[in-house]
Amino acid sequence: MHSFSYRANALLTFSLTILALMCAMASLTDNFNSPSPTATVQILNVNRFQKRSNGDDEVAITLNISADLQSLFTWNTKQVFVFLAAEYTTPKNTLNQVSLWDRIIPTKEEAKFSVKPKNKYKFIDQGSNLRGRDFNMTLHWHVMPKTGKMFADKLVLPGFRLPESYSYR
Amino acid sequence: MGFIGDQIDSLKSLKVRQALEQVITLGMIVSSALIIWKFLMCVTGSESPVVVVLSESMEPAFQRGDILFLRMGEDPIRAGEIVVFNIDRREIPIVHRVIKVHERNDTKDIDVLTKGDNNDQDDRVLYAPGQQWLQHQHIMGRAVGFLPYVGYVTIIMTENPIIKYALIGALGLLAITSKD
Numbered sequence: 093m094h095s096f097s098y099r100a101n102a103l104l105t106f107s108l109t110i111l112a113l114m115c116a117m118a119s120l121t122d123n124f125n126s127p128s129p130t131a132t133v134q135i136l137n138v139n140r141f142q143k144r145s146n147g148d149d150e151v152a153i154t155l156n157i158s159a160d161l162q163s164l165f166t167w168n169t170k171q172v173f174v175f176l177a178a179e180y181t182t183p184k185n186t187l188n189q190v191s192l193w194d195r196i197i198p199t200k201e202e203a204k205f206s207v208k209p210k211n212k213y214k215f216i217d218q219g220s221n222l223r224g225r226d227f228n229m230t231l232h233w234h235v236m237p238k239t240g241k242m243f244a245d246k247l248v249l250p251g252f253r254l255p256e257s258y259s260y261r
Numbered sequence: 262m263g264f265i266g267d268q269i270d271s272l273k274s275l276k277v278r279q280a281l282e283q284v285i286t287l288g289m290i291v292s293s294a295l296i297i298w299k300f301l302m303c304v305t306g307s308e309s310p311v312v313v314v315l316s317e318s319m320e321p322a323f324q325r326g327d328i329l330f331l332r333m334g335e336d337p338i339r340a341g342e343i344v345v346f347n348i349d350r351r352e353i354p355i356v357h358r359v360i361k362v363h364e365r366n367d368t369k370d371i372d373v374l375t376k377g378d379n380n381d382q383d384d385r386v387l388y389a390p391g392q393q394w395l396q397h398q399h400i401m402g403r404a405v406g407f408l409p410y411v412g413y414v415t416i417i418m419t420e421n422p423i424i425k426y427a428l429i430g431a432l433g434l435l436a437i438t439s440k441d
Contacts, residue, residue: 095267096264096267097264097267097435115408119406170321170322171321171322173322173341173358173378175340175341175360177340177341183366184365184366185363185364185365185366186364186365186366186369187362187363187364188362188363188364189339189340189361189362189363190340190361191340191360191361194360196321196322196378198321213360213361213383218363218372232340232341234341234342234343236322236407237407238409239407239408239409240406240407240408241405241406241407242343242404242405242406242407244341244342
């Protein structure tokens with residue numbers, strides 16, 4: 093009964109159980125955090141608005157994004173992935189989500205920021221529906237834990253509208 | 262005598278009935294592992310409920326050797342979610358983030374574009390030649406939970422088969438010779 097292998101086995105099992113339990117509890121404590129992030133987004137300029145050779149609309153814009161996501165961070169947070177997506181409906185599609193910009197936030201200190209980027213990913217429609225199109229800018233965040241369950245939420249900023257006509261610089 | 266000597270002694274003293282019992286115990290262990298895996302498949306709706314991260318394309322979120330728990334679920338795929346997908350004629354599934362979604366009005370079919378957080382380009386270079394979008398049938402599941410480092414064991418074992426067989430052998434020997 094009290095051989096070396098028996099004791100080693102018992103010790104290993106016990107420590108793994110404790111470790112798993114601690115991971116589970118660390119993940120559970122995330123539920124006590126009720127974050128209240130804030131964000132504002134502006135379109136500073138429409139740099140280019142054209143129809144591509146295959147018929148799809150493409151627009152290039154400069155954005156102004158300010159956000160305070162510090163309340164998302166807990167002791168079990170490894171990073172927050174934040175991205176801004178243009179979301180709109182067209183006659184063909186019930187939903188179009190096009191990522192325009194994203195950022196990985198590794199620490200709480202960097203979670204309050206203000207940036208003026210050009211769109212990082214191409215804003216291309218499936219078709220030619222962008223002229224005069226009303227759309228929402230949605231700031232999504234995905235909270236990556238050190239261990240356990242991942243969280244995600246978003247802030248919808250409505251009331252954006254693309255120009256009525258193409259523009260070539 | 263030490264550890265190995267103990268094991269050999271206990272092997273020598275085995276009787277037929279006892280040996281049979283040990284074989285059955287071993288079979289129970291293997292089949293219960295299989296039962297748990299199949300049960301997880303049913304619950305999560307994903308054909309592989311747990312995957313090990315093999316590449317660095319999602320760093321710093323996921324590193325090599327981290328374990329991801331997948332779920333399929335009824336909800337439609339949306340931008341920002343981390344999905345596991347399989348490209349036709351590619352063996353290894355890829356874990357990347359969705360950056361664009363277009364959902365058709367009439368059929369509810371979806372077109373999805375993915376990208377690794379740590380990659381400069383989107384995944385069109387990884388897709389099959391000429392493929393612009395992922396459809397629903399390519400997606401095996403979405404990541405819902407995360408456990409660091411645990412999967413590194415499997416990476417070590419796939420890269421060094423000798424360690425794998427040594428480990429399986431040692432565990433098998435322990436299971437057969439243990440007397441509780």
